Amino acid sequence: MEPESIEICPYNPHHRIPLSRFQYHLASCRKKNPKKAKKMASCKYNACHVVPIRKLAEHEATCVNRSSMEEEDALGPLQVSLPRPQNEDTLQVRWLSSPDIWNVDGANCHPMFVLKSFVPQKLVCESDIQESPGGDQCPEDPQTRTRKANF
Structure with missing residues (x-):
């Protein structure tokens, strides 16, 4: 040795x-x-x-x-850039062509989530709705339901 x-x-x-x-x-x-x-x-x-x-x-x-570092620099680093949208008013989502590319900044790669309006009735399950004595339907308070389940 x-x-x-x-x-x-x-x-x-x-x-x-x-x-x-x-x-x-x-x-x-x-x-x-x-x-x-x-x-x-x-x-x-x-x-x-x-x-x-x-x-x-x-x-x-x-x-x-x-000298070894300068040789590596002479080869030139690989530069990757994503194309910018032509018109900023029209937001177009651009997806990467290959799933193998994982180390590229994905700022423009996912659709943007925008909450347009809040409708609480759409967030309540039908099973959570109770009939009130007056015949009106109203969602049950989730905290009350949790407290009942714990007892």
């Missing part, structure tokens, strides 16, 4: 950590050393590169992981 490389903790140089555990150690050591953590910064190319803030720009200019 090949020996694993050992890294030195930037918060405490006496800490020698195997590379496979280095990220976990950095997180715990950062919490244990808040004063020193305020003076340190992480490299934008590799979060395991923690250097003093005053040396961060120098480190990022010479970081070994910089």
Whole structure:
């Protein structure tokens, strides 16, 4: 078995950590050393590169992981955008063509709910309506019904 490389903790140089555990150690050591953590910064190319803030720009200019990040940027990120409605007065709902696309902002993908009028009679079930002594039908108070059911 090949020996694993050992890294030195930037918060405490006496800490020698195997590379496979280095990220976990950095997180715990950062919490244990808040004063020193305020003076340190992480490299934008590799979060395991923690250097003093005053040396961060120098480190990022010479970081070994910089070239791999620049190659990824050269490929260009995939940009996705939804078409805007032509006329804002006419709201048209546009659905995504494929159900496999789940990470696109769905602001214009669902029909808009608008309550046009409130009709309480339509919200009462026929079984909830009682006949009053005068012959009028009125819905029973739901709280009264709940109290009766609890006793």
